[in-house]
Amino acid sequence: MSETYQQYWKDRSWSCIREGIKTVDNYAMKCFLMETKPKMLLEIGCGLGRFLPLYKDVDQVFATDLVDERITHCKTLGFDNYKFEVLDISKQTLPFAFDTIVSTQVLLHIPPKHIANAIKNMVDMTNDNGHWWHCTNYAPVKLSAPDADYSPELPTANSFSHPLPELFENAGMKVISMENIQFFNGAVNTIFVCKKEV
Ligand SMILES: C[S@@+](CC[C@H](N)C(=O)[O-])C[C@H]1O[C@@H](n2cnc3c(N)ncnc32)[C@H](O)[C@@H]1O
Numbered sequence: 001m002s003e004t005y006q007q008y009w010k011d012r013s014w015s016c017i018r019e020g021i022k023t024v025d026n027y028a029m030k031c032f033l034m035e036t037k038p039k040m041l042l043e044i045g046c047g048l049g050r051f052l053p054l055y056k057d058v059d060q061v062f063a064t065d066l067v068d069e070r071i072t073h074c075k076t077l078g079f080d081n082y083k084f085e086v087l088d089i090s091k092q093t094l095p096f097a098f099d100t101i102v103s104t105q106v107l108l109h110i111p112p113k114h115i116a117n118a119i120k121n122m123v124d125m126t127n128d129n130g131h132w133w134h135c136t137n138y139a140p141v142k143l144s145a146p147d148a149d150y151s152p153e154l155p156t157a158n159s160f161s162h163p164l165p166e167l168f169e170n171a172g173m174k175v176i177s178m179e180n181i182q183f184f185n186g187a188v189n190t191i192f193v194c195k196k197e198v
Pocket residue numbers: 001009019020044045046047048049050064065066067070087088089090103104105106109110
């Protein structure tokens with residue numbers, strides 16, 4: 001990602017208190033984890049760490065984010081057996097494979113020119129028969145310039161609508177379910193559950 005894009009997230013690191021009051025997605029992820037019982041889980045874009053308590057029964061947890069300040073903050077939350085890494089999913093992978101990868105409100109922020117790479121990187125880190133759980137704005141998000149990396153002058157500067165079902169399926173991830181959830185502020189998100197079928 002460009003430096004401007006990284007700066008966007010650095011600048012809003014501490015203004016993201018709203019992230020902490022969305023509870024429906026938290027409950028939905030809890031149900032998913034109870035069902036799939038992962039042993040090794042990777043979170044992409046963990047932000048201020050609001051999902052970390054849900055992973056306490058997972059043997060190995062890697063929580064990652066683009067922004068080092070967010071990772072530094074997450075390290076203070078008391079999850080001493082988790083691993084925390086700065087990771088730009090559009091550019092990097094970890095040298096491990098996971099049975100579960102999760103993200104919330106991250107994929108919509110990845111610019112169109114990087115989304116295929118981000119998905120490929122996640123596929124490369126997913127075990128055969130492994131699962132994904134991604135909660136993201138989907139069709140309703142207004143596009144900023146389709147080829148933009150980051151356009152601070154636009155009101156929708158950093159939100160993008162991607163054809164996620166198609167991109168997931170083309171990358172070898174079967175879309176098992178797509179479920180819309182509505183937050184109390186009216187915003188609608190879609191939860192994608194996918195499986196890497198062999
Ligand atoms: C809207 S916040 C959501 C944070 C958290 N998942 C939550 O729901 O509370 C988006 C997060 O994605 C991170 N992010 C954005 N682009 C990323 C990328 N390319 N790779 C990894 N993380 C990224 C940001 O730094 C930010 O912490």
